[in-house]
Every structure is written in structure tokens, then in C-alpha cells.
Amino acid sequence: MSAPVLEARGLVKLFGRVVGLDDVSLTVRAGEVLAVIGDNGAGKSTLIKCLSGAMVPDRGTILVDGEQVHFKRPQDARDAGIETVYQTLAVAPALDIASNLFLAREIRRKGPLGSVLRMLDTREMRRQAEEHVKRLGITTLQNIGQAVETLSGGQRQAVAVARAAAFGGKVVILDEPTAALGVRESGQVLRLVKDLRDQGLAVILISHNMPHVFEVADRVHIQRLGGCAGVVTPASHSMEDAVAIMTGAKTLTASAE
Numbered sequence: 001m002s003a004p005v006l007e008a009r010g011l012v013k014l015f016g017r018v019v020g021l022d023d024v025s026l027t028v029r030a031g032e033v034l035a036v037i038g039d040n041g042a043g044k045s046t047l048i049k050c051l052s053g054a055m056v057p058d059r060g061t062i063l064v065d066g067e068q069v070h071f072k073r074p075q076d077a078r079d080a081g082i083e084t085v086y087q088t089l090a091v092a093p094a095l096d097i098a099s100n101l102f103l104a105r106e107i108r109r110k111g112p113l114g115s116v117l118r119m120l121d122t123r124e125m126r127r128q129a130e131e132h133v134k135r136l137g138i139t140t141l142q143n144i145g146q147a148v149e150t151l152s153g154g155q156r157q158a159v160a161v162a163r164a165a166a167f168g169g170k171v172v173i174l175d176e177p178t179a180a181l182g183v184r185e186s187g188q189v190l191r192l193v194k195d196l197r198d199q200g201l202a203v204i205l206i207s208h209n210m211p212h213v214f215e216v217a218d219r220v221h222i223q224r225l226g227g228c229a230g231v232v233t234p235a236s237h238s239m240e241d242a243v244a245i246m247t248g249a250k251t252l253t254a255s256a257e
């Protein structure tokens with residue numbers, strides 16, 4: 001088995017007297033989908049905020065490729081190759097797909113007469129965006145020049161995911177990517193999650209949707225009351241087992257860590 005690309009050891013996060021995370025450890029490898037499930041308030045958001053640099057844990061360590069890191073802000077995690085797609089997709093509606101993929105990373109060329117004002121190289125960005133979308137196998141984005149506000153929910157999700165996977169990312173964290181989508185669009189997003197995995201990315205998928213989790217996850221990390229109640233695989237446990245562990249109706253003896 002390959003070494004984890006991202007690892008958390010003993011993360012603790014307290015909010016006054018409320019325990020957000022209680023000694024939580026997690027590993028995810030390249031070419032693997034790790035789902036994180038748990039009831040409301042179980043600590044899923046707190047966990048991904050710590051992994052994505054949006055929150056600093058009170059205790060515990062985070063390692064990327066075996067090296068300890070200290071994320072103080074989201075950019076630190078991005079610089080380490082960890083991209084997070086939140087439910088509130090950070091897309092610019094008025095811009096087209098290509099511009100969204102290159103948001104804050106625009107390609108510029110020299111202006112006329114060697115002017116210091118460097119112009120956006122729209123043609124090059126569109127070319128690269130098209131190539132990238134094709135490489136990821138996203139068939140739902142046909143016209144790279146289409147404004148994002150005219151896209152469906154599933155297509156927008158695909159743009160946000162493509163952006164996360166675009167710039168040398170090693171780990172993509174997806175927060176409830178199918179929550180607002182219909183059956184067909186959810187299917188397309190789940191297909192994309194599998195494609196990212198098959199291309200060697202490590203994917204962390206936070207979801208309340210058990211059928212979606214069991215369709216794509218290689219392992220399932222179960223959060224309960226701030227702690228980790230265990231890690232199962234779809235091969236070793238049924239959806240009903242996972243829910244029973246999540247709610248405390250059942251306890252797990254051997255973890256698929």
C-alpha cells in the first residue's frame with residue numbers, strides 16, 4: 001500500500017466547552033476516495049477546515065507526503081496541493097468556464113509596444129481549459145466560453161471540481177458535492193470523482209448521502225460526537241452498518257485504517 005499523501009494525527013479542536021474534534025486521525029492515499037460521514041455536529045466541517053487551512057487545530061499534527069505542515073490559512077494548504085471545493089461554490093457567475101478555471105491564476109501576455117500592462121491571454125487560457133476539461137473526462141462542459149451563470153448546478157459543480165484539480169493538486173476535498181443536485185447531475189459528479197481518483201488524486205468526500213458514499217468511496221471515515229467511530233469499506237460493511245456506527249447503535253471493533 002502506498003504512503004498517505006495526507007495524514008492527520010490526533011486532531012483536537014475545542015470551541016469553549018464544545019468539543020469540535022476529539023483526537024481525530026485520518027489518512028488518504030493517492031488514487032483513493034475517502035468518504036467522511038457523520039450526523040449533524042459530528043465534526044465533519046471542523047475536520048475539513050483543519051485540513052484545508054481554514055481553521056488551526058488546538059492539538060495534533062497534519063502531514064503531507066510524510067512531512068509535517070502547519071497551515072495558518074487556506075493558501076498554505078493550497079500551496080501544499082490541497083484544494084477544497086465548498087458547498088458554496090466559489091465560482092464567478094459572470095465569467096466564462098475558462099476564466100473561472102484560471103481565477104486568480106490568469107495567464108497574461110505582453111501588452112502592445114512592450115507596455116507594462118500585461119493583457120489577459122484569453123486564447124491560451126481557453127486552449128488550456130479545454131485541454132484540462134477533456135483530460136478530466138468532463139463531457140458536460142461543451143462550450144468553454146459559456147458564462148458560468150448559465151450553467152446547471154451539476155455543470156457548476158464540475159467547473160469548481162475541475163478548478164480544484166487543475167493546478168498540481170494532490171488532494172481534492174469535496175464538501176457535499178451532490179447535495180443540491182438531481183439524480184442525473186449527481187451521477188455526473190460521482191463519475192468525475194471516480195475519474196479524479198483514477199487519475200491518481202486523493203479525494204476526500206464529505207457527504208450525508210449514503211448511496212453516493214457507498215458508490216464511490218474506497219474507505220469510509222465515520223465521525224461521531226467529534227471523534228472517529230471507525231473506518232469501514234463498502235466491501236466489509238453495509239450502508240446500514242455504517243449508519244448504525246454513526247448513530248452509536250453499533251460499535252466497530254476492527255477499523256479499515
Ligand SMILES: Nc1ncnc2c1ncn2[C@@H]1O[C@H](COP(=O)(O)OP(=O)(O)OP(=O)(O)O)[C@@H](O)[C@H]1O
Binds near residue numbers: 015039040043045
Ligand atoms: N465556530 C464555532 N463555534 C462554536 N462551536 C462550533 C463552531 N464550529 C463548530 N462548532 C461545534 O462543533 C461541533 C462540530 O461541528 P461541525 O460543524 O464540524 O459538524 P458537522 O459534522 O460538519 O455538522 P453538519 O453536518 O451539521 O454540518 C458542533 O457541536 C458545533 O456546534
